Amino acid sequence: MPIDLHYFGDVREGLGRDGERIDPPSHVLTIADLVGWLADRGDSYAQVFAEPRRIRAAVDLEHAGLADSFFGAREVALFSETRAL
Amino acid sequence: MIDIRIQLADFDPGGLTARLEALHRPAVATFTAIAAVPEAREFRIDHYPAMAKKELAAIGEEACARWPLAAVIVVHRHGLLKPGARIAFVGVAAEDADAAQEACAHVTGQIRARAPFWRRVIPGSARAEGLRGGPADARPPAAPVPELG
Numbered sequence: 001m002p003i004d005l006h007y008f009g010d011v012r013e014g015l016g017r018d019g020e021r022i023d024p025p026s027h028v029l030t031i032a033d034l035v036g037w038l039a040d041r042g043d044s045y046a047q048v049f050a051e052p053r054r055i056r057a058a059v060d061l062e063h064a065g066l067a068d069s070f071f072g073a074r075e076v077a078l079f080s081e082t083r084a085l
Numbered sequence: 086m087i088d089i090r091i092q093l094a095d096f097d098p099g100g101l102t103a104r105l106e107a108l109h110r111p112a113v114a115t116f117t118a119i120a121a122v123p124e125a126r127e128f129r130i131d132h133y134p135a136m137a138k139k140e141l142a143a144i145g146e147e148a149c150a151r152w153p154l155a156a157v158i159v160v161h162r163h164g165l166l167k168p169g170a171r172i173a174f175v176g177v178a179a180e181d182a183d184a185a186q187e188a189c190a191h192v193t194g195q196i197r198a199r200a201p202f203w204r205r206v207i208p209g210s211a212r213a214e215g216l217r218g219g220p221a222d223a224r225p226p227a228a229p230v231p232e233l234g
Contacts, residue, residue: 006133008131008132008133008201008203009131009203009205010203012131013205058133058136058201061135061136061139061140063199077133077136077201079133079201079203080203082198082199082200082201082202082203083202083203083204084161084173084196084197084199084200084201084202085118085161085172085173085193085196085197085200085202
């Protein structure tokens with residue numbers, strides 16, 4: 001099922017886009033799977049997602065870890081460490 | 086009362102503090118974050134609008150559940166900012182001084198840890214490293230101000 005993917009922070013800067021609609025294959029279940037799948041696209045994706053542990057995520061507006069599933073989500077955000085205040 | 090604002094415009098810390106004082110509770114504590122980065126000409130604060138509003142509201146609700154608070158006000162700016170600009174305001178009105186000071190520090194810390202905002206130096210204006218949040222980047226929480234009279 002397609003989901004809306006949003007990019008923020010260094011992820012947005014590195015990819016040069018603020019988001020896209022994706023339809024990942026069925027074996028892509030977790031945030032870690034998603035980051036790996038995106039990295040396999042190569043070029044800027046490979047660079048931005050080269051170190052998954054530096055990637056932060058949110059699933060339907062809730063913070064999520066690499067091991068968390070995004071099954072059934074309407075939107076997922078991938079971003080660098082936040083810098084509020 | 087929890088008042089959350091995410092806005093482009095500057096804000097008036099004095100006016101926001103006066104709103105808290107007008108509640109006539111024993112203590113008010115406030116925190117104002119300033120972009121103290123003299124080598125930068127300007128930078129941009131980006132945010133994830135839907136999540137930022139939700140996260141700031143959740144942080145305010147958590148503080149109200151933990152301390153006896155009459156009000157929490159959080160203002161966080163986004164968009165282009167120059168060095169010296171006000172970035173954010175946190176203020177609480179509470180039933181005692183300890184609660185006010187602890188709640189204000191807690192809300193500030195949680196915003197720093199969880200709120201989805203990002204700073205980006207405008208190309209050619211400065212070093213990105215200088216814009217990380219830290220002690221030199223914001224004023225510490227002000228001491229609670231007891232109600233007069």
